Structures are given as structure tokens and as C-alpha cells.
Amino acid sequence: MYQFSSRLKSFSFALMVLGILGIGYGFWTAPKTNEDVEAILKEQEAHHGGAHHDTHATATHSDATHEEHANAEAHTSHEASTHKVESVDSLHHEVAHVTVDTAAHASHDSTDVAIAPIITNHKSEVYVSKYNNETIDHEAEHKEHVEHVKHQLQNKPWSALYIACIFFMLIAVGALAFYAIQWVAQAGWSIMLFRVMEGITAYVLPGSIIFFILLALSGFHFNHMFTWMADGVSDPNSPNYDQIIAGKTGFLNVPFFLIRAVIFLFGWNLYRYVSRKNSIKLDETKDMSFFKKNYNAAAIFLVFFIISESMMSWDWIMSVDPHWYSTLFGWYVFASFFVSGITMITLTTIYLKNKGLLPEVTKSHLHDLAKFMFGISVFWTYLWFSQFMLMWYSNIPEEVTYFVTRIENYNLPFFGMVVMNFVFPLLILMNADFKRLNWVVVMAGIIILAGHYVDFFNMIMPATVGDQWFIGVSEISSVLFFAGLFIFVVFTALTKAPLASEGNPYIEESKHFHY
Numbered sequence: 372m373y374q375f376s377s378r379l380k381s382f383s384f385a386l387m388v389l390g391i392l393g394i395g396y397g398f399w400t401a402p403k404t405n406e407d408v409e410a411i412l413k414e415q416e417a418h419h420g421g422a423h424h425d426t427h428a429t430a431t432h433s434d435a436t437h438e439e440h441a442n443a444e445a446h447t448s449h450e451a452s453t454h455k456v457e458s459v460d461s462l463h464h465e466v467a468h469v470t471v472d473t474a475a476h477a478s479h480d481s482t483d484v485a486i487a488p489i490i491t492n493h494k495s496e497v498y499v500s501k502y503n504n505e506t507i508d509h510e511a512e513h514k515e516h517v518e519h520v521k522h523q524l525q526n527k528p529w530s531a532l533y534i535a536c537i538f539f540m541l542i543a544v545g546a547l548a549f550y551a552i553q554w555v556a557q558a559g560w561s562i563m564l565f566r567v568m569e570g571i572t573a574y575v576l577p578g579s580i581i582f583f584i585l586l587a588l589s590g591f592h593f594n595h596m597f598t599w600m601a602d603g604v605s606d607p608n609s610p611n612y613d614q615i616i617a618g619k620t621g622f623l624n625v626p627f628f629l630i631r632a633v634i635f636l637f638g639w640n641l642y643r644y645v646s647r648k649n650s651i652k653l654d655e656t657k658d659m660s661f662f663k664k665n666y667n668a669a670a671i672f673l674v675f676f677i678i679s680e681s682m683m684s685w686d687w688i689m690s691v692d693p694h695w696y697s698t699l700f701g702w703y704v705f706a707s708f709f710v711s712g713i714t715m716i717t718l719t720t721i722y723l724k725n726k727g728l729l730p731e732v733t734k735s736h737l738h739d740l741a742k743f744m745f746g747i748s749v750f751w752t753y754l755w756f757s758q759f760m761l762m763w764y765s766n767i768p769e770e771v772t773y774f775v776t777r778i779e780n781y782n783l784p785f786f787g788m789v790v791m792n793f794v795f796p797l798l799i800l801m802n803a804d805f806k807r808l809n810w811v812v813v814m815a816g817i818i819i820l821a822g823h824y825v826d827f828f829n830m831i832m833p834a835t836v837g838d839q840w841f842i843g844v845s846e847i848s849s850v851l852f853f854a855g856l857f858i859f860v861v862f863t864a865l866t867k868a869p870l871a872s873e874g875n876p877y878i879e880e881s882k883h884f885h886y
Contacts, residue, residue, distance in 0.1 A: 393848020545712020
């Protein structure tokens with residue numbers, strides 16, 4: 372039986388306490404008023420040498436940026452000579468058709484300016500006075516811009532908490548899927564690892580509870596992470612009306628969204644409960660009926676899982692960009708958390724073996740786990756490249772804007788995750804001998820987990836905070852809290868049963884497994 376060491380337990384509590392303090396600090400320091408945002412924007416402009424700091428985004432937080440330019444056309448009502456007037460809109464709107472009536476200018480000292488904001492799709496023009504109404508119009512636009520930036524900055528601690536929460540929960544779900552696959556395949560080599568998998572999957576329950584609370588808080592408008600939840604987006608009479616989102620309200624509505632979440636989370640937790648219960652009964656009674664029950668439960672779960680996983684990825688990740696979609700997205704998200712789950716199984720197994728436990732686990736077991744880490748990393752890269760290359764090459768605005776936003780504003784994390792999730796695993800784990808060295812596998816595992824956290828960061832942050840991102844207290848603290856909770860739950864679960872599943876009929880094959 373494994374004993375949860377007091378040192379590791381204290382470490383997990385320390386992580387949770389530090390995480391809670393940092394999360395609280397992140398919410399406390401988030402801007403509360405427009406004046407706070409004004410001060411932040413001025414500080415950003417000063418930091419960039421007085422240059423204009425581009426923080427404007429559309430209501431979907433994902434449209435591509437546009438180049439600023441101003442063209443001036445001049446004519447007179449008496450066919451007099453013409454001249455150009457240049458204007459630069461500091462709020463990223465194009466100024467068009469600047470008309471200067473020189474005769475009127477001489478008598479009335481005024482200039483008529485027609486402004487066509489780029490965020491509108493219609494061709495109507497709004498004529499305002501340069502010295503009177505234009506100032507008022509710019510003030511209104513500036514207030515709107517500041518309000519938008521305030522929402523982005525307020526989203527930042529929420530998004531950091533959300534990313535860390537879903538990442539650690541899906542690590543456990545990935546381990547659960549791998550565990551179910553072993554049962555359905557009736558694999559013999561992995562039986563010695565079943566208790567490790569069951570320990571990791573214990574986190575599915577607390578992770579699901581916290582995650583559902585976050586989803587419910589979003590549904591009750593405690594944050595602005597999901598733009599399709601905003602008031603009036605499906606009402607044609609509302610200034611917030613969005614025709615694209617309105618067409619998806621049959622699926623993207625808060626009640627149905629939360630109902631689907633309950634179904635997915637309940638199904639995953641139900642299978643984990645049933646499989647764990649049958650596994651313990653099998654050890655205690657050696658009754659093969661429990662083996663057959665777990666086989667059948669795993670087969671049913673995998674069918675449910677592949678459907679719920681795809682829909683989950685649409686709901687919880689892709690819908691933060693409600694104007695964008697990808698038919699590969701469900702597989703892409705699956706590959707990310709599946710390899711993370713396998714990596715966590717590997718790291719936990721190495722830790723326990725280094726503590727003198729799991730003596731029957733050999734280098735061959737670790738070699739096979741490392742092969743899965745390597746293979747699924749390549750599979751993830753295949754999906755990433757297929758999705759990126761096809762959309763980038765076709766250059767369809769509705770699709771490519773997703774990647775343009777991330778390349779322009781998230782260049783380092785976007786391409787950095789490819790290096791972490793593909794290049795490093797490829798170089799480190801390609802060699803068969805390296806797969807048998809614990810320190811090499813641990814190093815690769817840490818890089819893979821960090822890389823896929825950055826992957827989730829790239830999937831969510833650009834839509835929720837725009838270019839107002841940085842790795843700060845909120846992000847680090849959220850990871851610390853959920854890492855501490857994950858360690859505590861997993862290693863507590865490992866103390867509840869012997870680490871070897873002796874009742875399984877394939878246990879001897881696993882003990883004598885040799886690659």
C-alpha cells in the first residue's frame with residue numbers, strides 16, 4: 372500500500388495556498404473602472420516609447436487587424452481648385468471622403484468630414500463637423516474602446532483560472548480514456564499501471580465540480596469570456612445583434628450549454644466510478660464477472676467519450692471564438708489532452724518506482740509509455756499542421772483570421788508550443804534507448820505538459836483578452852493551485868488500494884512483460 376508522504380502532502384497544500392493567494396490578487400488588481408483602464412493604457416503607451424498601443428478588437432475578439440490609412444479627396448461646389456486633407460484615426464477606424472469646401476471654409480471656417488468606421492459592413496456615411504461633432508464622435512468611440520479593453524483585462528484572471536482548470540481536468544479525462552482503451556483491448560502489458568491510472572482519474576470528480584461552477588458563473592454573466600452569452604446578440608433590435616451568432620442560438624444558448632456540460636461530466640464520472648468499483652471487486656473476489664463488466668463498461672464509455680469529447684471541445688473551447696470553426700478541432704483537442712494524460716501516467720509511475728514501489732514495473736513498461744508519448748505527439752503535430760496549413764493556404768477570411776490573430780499577437784507562444792510539443796519530443800524520444808532512461812523521459816514529460824498548457828492558452832486567451840495578455844500572477848497562481856489540488860487528490864486516491872491489480876487475469880503477463 373502506498374503511503375502519502377507528509378512532505379508531498381505539505382507541498383501540495385503549499386501550492387494550493389500560494390495559488391489561492393495569487394488568484395485572489397489577480398481578481399483584486401483587475402481594473403474596476405474606465406479610469407483604471409485609462410491609466411493602464413497610458414502606462415502601456417509610455418512603456419512603448421509613446422507609440423500607439425493597439426488594443427482595439429471587434430466584439431468577437433478575433434478579427435484580423437487593419438492598417439491605418441487616410442485618403443483625402445477635395446472638390447468645390449464651384450469647380451474650384453482641390454486639395455487633400457489627411458487624417459489619422461487613433462482608434463483604428465478608416466477615415467474616408469474628407470470633403471473640404473474651400474468657399475465655405477473661407478466664410479464659415481468649418482470643414483465637413485465623412486467618417487466610415489471599419490467595424491460596420493454597410494456603405495452609409497455619417498457626416499459630422501470637424502470642429503464640433505468630430506470631437507464628440509471620437510470621445511464616444513474612445514469610451515467604447517476603453518470599455519472593451521476593460522472587459523478584456525477583467526477577463527484575464529477568469530481566463531487564467533479557466534485554462535488551468537480545464538487543462539488539469541482534461542489530463543485526468545485523457546488518462547481515463549487511455550485506461551478504458553486498455554480494458555477494451557484486453558492489453559496485458561499495462562495491468563501493473565492500472566492503479567496509477569485509477570489514481571489519476573480520481574481527479575475527474577473534483578475537477579468537474581470546479582469546472583462546472585466556472586461554466587455556470589460564465590452563464591450568469593460574471594465574466595465576458597463567451598461573447599455569444601452577451602445580452603442582445605440574438606435580438607435584431609439590439610445594438611449588440613450578431614447575425615452569425617444569432618444563427619447558432621439553437622445550439623449556443625446558456626441552458627442547453629449547461630445541460631450538455633452536466634451530461635458530459637456526469638458520463639465521465641459515472642464510468643470512472645463503475646470501473647474503479649469493479650476493479651477493486653475483481654481484486655477482492657477474483658470473480659471474472661467483474662472483469663466482463665469492466666470490459667463492457669469501457670466499450671460503452673468509449674463510444675460516449677468520442678461523441679462527448681468532440682462536442683465538449685466545441686462548447687468549452689471553440690465557442691470562445693463563435694465566428695470561427697474547424698472540423699478538425701475535436702480531434703486536435705483530444706490529441707492535446709490525451710498525450711498529456713499519458714505523460715502524467717508516465718511521470719507518476721516513475722515517481723512511485725523511484726520510491727521503491729511498483730517493483731514489477733520494468734524499463735519495458737516505461738519504454739512503451741514513452742512510445743505513446745512520442746506517437747501521440749506526432750499525431751498532435753499532424754492535426755495541428757493539417758488545420759493550420761489548409762486554412763492559411765486557402766486564405767478564407769472567416770477561417771484564417773483565427774491564425775492571423777494568434778501569429779500577430781501571440782507569436783512566441785503560438786510557434787513556441789510547436790517546438791515544445793513536436794520538436795523536443797521528436798528529438799528526445801525518437802531514440803529507443805532514451806525511452807528507457809528515467810531522467811530523459813521526465814524531462815520530455817515536463818516539456819510536453821508545459822507545451823500543451825501553452826496550447827490551451829493559445830486556444831482561449833486570444834479570444835478572451837485579445838492582445839492584453841502576458842504570463843503574470845493570475846496565470847502562474849492558477850496553475851499552482853490546480854497542480855496542488857491534482858497532486859493531493861491523485862496521491863490520496865493511490866493510498867486507497869494496493870498498487871498491483873492482483874485480481875486481473877493478465878497480471879502475470881504484465882509482470883513478465885519484456886519489450
